[in-house]
Amino acid sequence: MNLLSAKNLSHSFDYDLFEGVCLSLDKKESIAIIGISGSGKSTLLHALSTLLKPNYGEIVLFGKEISKMKKKELALIKRNKLGMVFQSHYLFKGFSGYENLEVSEILSQEPIDEELLRRLDIEHCIGQKVTELSGGQQQRVSIARVLTKKPSIIFADEPTGNLDHETATQVMSLFFEYCETNDAGMILVTHDNDLAHMCKKVYKLEDKELKRIK
Numbered sequence: 001m002n003l004l005s006a007k008n009l010s011h012s013f014d015y016d017l018f019e020g021v022c023l024s025l026d027k028k029e030s031i032a033i034i035g036i037s038g039s040g041k042s043t044l045l046h047a048l049s050t051l052l053k054p055n056y057g058e059i060v061l062f063g064k065e066i067s068k069m070k071k072k073e074l075a076l077i078k079r080n081k082l083g084m085v086f087q088s089h090y091l092f093k094g095f096s097g098y099e100n101l102e103v104s105e106i107l108s109q110e111p112i113d114e115e116l117l118r119r120l121d122i123e124h125c126i127g128q129k130v131t132e133l134s135g136g137q138q139q140r141v142s143i144a145r146v147l148t149k150k151p152s153i154i155f156a157d158e159p160t161g162n163l164d165h166e167t168a169t170q171v172m173s174l175f176f177e178y179c180e181t182n183d184a185g186m187i188l189v190t191h192d193n194d195l196a197h198m199c200k201k202v203y204k205l206e207d208k209e210l211k212r213i214k
């Protein structure tokens, strides 16, 4: 079953970033996008995750073109079915890690998964204030927060950037397992070739084109 398909996406800011980008994500599938810094990976991910309207092209989410959706319909999909893990994690700073998860729990009506906290190795520190946590711990709390709402598509921009290689690999395994168990899919942006190749498909954004390399 198709979760997302992008047709002919183009976007430019001061100069053209990408043109004619086509991509399709199925259930239980993972896609990595690599490319040098400034090539437009984050912009493309923002477009795919509906945060940015591309200059040209169409995105179909769960079988429906987003340009044909009502504002409210798209807002509900964003809240319940799309999970965004960004480089800079937008946790609520005055709250504890656990309180951040509770916000997700309330919004999505999905219970906090204690096993998930163990798998991310944050169960011992989750009660601390966000500002007291290390960068790597904050990143894992933000991953827990996103997975708590049980999204159908995970969009991740350098999600393991603050983590050592071993922890990064564990987090990646968790994402794959999550997709498998929950019929979800993942689109991952990374500059790390090894992590990228853990995904089923790998694309490279280069010379304004998204080329499939695996």
Ligand SMILES: Nc1ncnc2c1ncn2[C@@H]1O[C@H](COP(=O)(O)OP(=O)(O)O)[C@@H](O)[C@H]1O
Binding pocket: 013, 014, 017, 035, 036, 037, 038, 039, 040, 041, 042, 043, 044
């Ligand atoms: N909101 C924006 N307004 C203007 N230019 C932007 C904006 N976002 C990104 N850019 C520019 O687009 C280019 C690609 O950025 P980005 O998508 O972040 O690349 P990457 O993630 O591959 O490093 C950069 O030159 C950046 O300055």
Ligand SMILES: [Mg+2]
Binding pocket: 041, 042, 043, 157
């Ligand atoms: Mg980027």
